[in-house]
Amino acid sequence: MTEWISWLIEPLQFAFMARALLVTVVAALTCAILSVWLVQIGWALMGDAVSHAVLPGVAISYILGWPFAVGAFIFGAGAVALIGGVRATTRIKSDAAIGVVFTALFALGLVIISKTPSQTDLGHILFGNVLGVSDADIWQVLGSGAIAVSLLLLKRRDLTLYAFDRAHADAIGINTRWLSMLLLGLLALTVVVALQAVGILLVVAMLITPGVTAYLLTKRFDRMLWLSMAITVVCAVAGLYLSYYLDASAGGAVVLTQSAAFLLAYLFGPRGGVVVNWIRSRREVVAA
Amino acid sequence: MTPTAADHHVDSAASAQTLEARGVAVRYGTVQALQGVDLTLDSATITGLLGMNGSGKSSFFGAIMGTVKTTAGSVRLFGAAPKEARSRGLVAYMPQSENVDWDFPISVREVVMTGRYGRLGLTRRPHGRDRAAVGEALDRVGLTELASRQIGELSGGQRKRVFVARAIAQGARLLLLDEPFAGVDKASEATISALLRELRDEGCSILISTHDLAGVPELCDDVVLLKNRVLFRGEPSEALSPERLALVFGLESA
Numbered sequence: 001m002t003e004w005i006s007w008l009i010e011p012l013q014f015a016f017m018a019r020a021l022l023v024t025v026v027a028a029l030t031c032a033i034l035s036v037w038l039v040q041i042g043w044a045l046m047g048d049a050v051s052h053a054v055l056p057g058v059a060i061s062y063i064l065g066w067p068f069a070v071g072a073f074i075f076g077a078g079a080v081a082l083i084g085g086v087r088a089t090t091r092i093k094s095d096a097a098i099g100v101v102f103t104a105l106f107a108l109g110l111v112i113i114s115k116t117p118s119q120t121d122l123g124h125i126l127f128g129n130v131l132g133v134s135d136a137d138i139w140q141v142l143g144s145g146a147i148a149v150s151l152l153l154l155k156r157r158d159l160t161l162y163a164f165d166r167a168h169a170d171a172i173g174i175n176t177r178w179l180s181m182l183l184l185g186l187l188a189l190t191v192v193v194a195l196q197a198v199g200i201l202l203v204v205a206m207l208i209t210p211g212v213t214a215y216l217l218t219k220r221f222d223r224m225l226w227l228s229m230a231i232t233v234v235c236a237v238a239g240l241y242l243s244y245y246l247d248a249s250a251g252g253a254v255v256l257t258q259s260a261a262f263l264l265a266y267l268f269g270p271r272g273g274v275v276v277n278w279i280r281s282r283r284e285v286v287a288a
Numbered sequence: 289m290t291p292t293a294a295d296h297h298v299d300s301a302a303s304a305q306t307l308e309a310r311g312v313a314v315r316y317g318t319v320q321a322l323q324g325v326d327l328t329l330d331s332a333t334i335t336g337l338l339g340m341n342g343s344g345k346s347s348f349f350g351a352i353m354g355t356v357k358t359t360a361g362s363v364r365l366f367g368a369a370p371k372e373a374r375s376r377g378l379v380a381y382m383p384q385s386e387n388v389d390w391d392f393p394i395s396v397r398e399v400v401m402t403g404r405y406g407r408l409g410l411t412r413r414p415h416g417r418d419r420a421a422v423g424e425a426l427d428r429v430g431l432t433e434l435a436s437r438q439i440g441e442l443s444g445g446q447r448k449r450v451f452v453a454r455a456i457a458q459g460a461r462l463l464l465l466d467e468p469f470a471g472v473d474k475a476s477e478a479t480i481s482a483l484l485r486e487l488r489d490e491g492c493s494i495l496i497s498t499h500d501l502a503g504v505p506e507l508c509d510d511v512v513l514l515k516n517r518v519l520f521r522g523e524p525s526e527a528l529s530p531e532r533l534a535l536v537f538g539l540e541s542a
Contacts, residue, residue, distance in 0.1 A: 155411070157412035221394055
């Protein structure tokens, strides 16, 4: 028993681990909440795009000494606007419009970083640097996270209606254009929150995996939301401890833990888990 | 006692025509979906909107709901601007089955509750009267016992009744139904038709978009034949004459 407790407490004696835990849990929770709507609307690719597109924003922020959240949000929102613009003015299909915009912005970020003196570490931006977050970073994460979470929870019924039946929302006079802009703005904000924890490349995992895992476990939206949050917090904590004791990448360990949770839901989930379905079909064969 | 603003709204809604479309046109790029559509609907009628795929039925619905931009003409609903009528919850829409995500994690009761959202505040938190209205609506369409089911767990006919219940809970006066009998067995079709007649007798105006002629004569009071413009408007028996159908549906259906 005491062994267990010391196993749990040991990492937290280091200030950097305590900070990392705080940032990872806040980031994962924000992502998990947004995730349930993102995967129901079918905007997973949009999440991928926005998370990559913030790279030049982060780079410029470092160069100019801005808070990284400012540059990242500008480029995240800018990517959304550019994608919308390309879609509206050409006949290019949606996924291609998304692809052409975010890769261009990501490439711009790479070029900017390669041409500036070495105080910006590309590796940290791409893969996260949760063990090295500063106090200023923590406040940016907490502030952005609080705004995103409260807006999402406040408008959660409207967002669910938007995901389920946009035409009805229009028919009763709800402004669906405003709702989609709200959601995309919150996507950009959430990416900013999660950058520090897992880095640009793995943000999209935190935006998709919790939502689809919860979807495999329940048929109720409210329950899906709470499950997504609960699973994510457990995975964030477990992942961070794993990374500490295995001396492995923190972002990688957190995302891998989430993927493991998805795998469990996929195999054993009550709603279409493949093992459960297989057993059911065997039973039916036996019964027949 | 002086009449309140709300009373005035109801009065104007009752006296004015349910729908008044004048010269409505819709164009997507180079495709002219609707051209010069004049159409008025009275209260307490069931109108069939018949036409092939691509005849502009969906565009016309879209113009009423504000999802499609009209390039010419005007639409008035209950004597008011469409936006105002929609905000007052007067317009209800039943989507086509293939446009609904039946795997969506939402229960029958929750779908019906979305009919009340226009009356609810910022967070759409329902009150006791909203739950009561939803309960009554579910009762009326006979889905009370299935209210907690996920929507995909219902049969074709039950699924349609969920959206009728939503329109009832909403208190809508104009119902737009998109292919309400597609994928529905005969018994369910009769149940739904009976419900729609009841709603009509209470004063609702119901517009049914369909390319399926079966069921139209006995249900509809009035038929509109659409092929990017209104070709005919009148009694079902006259609308369904072979010559008229040939005009609307082309030779293969005549």
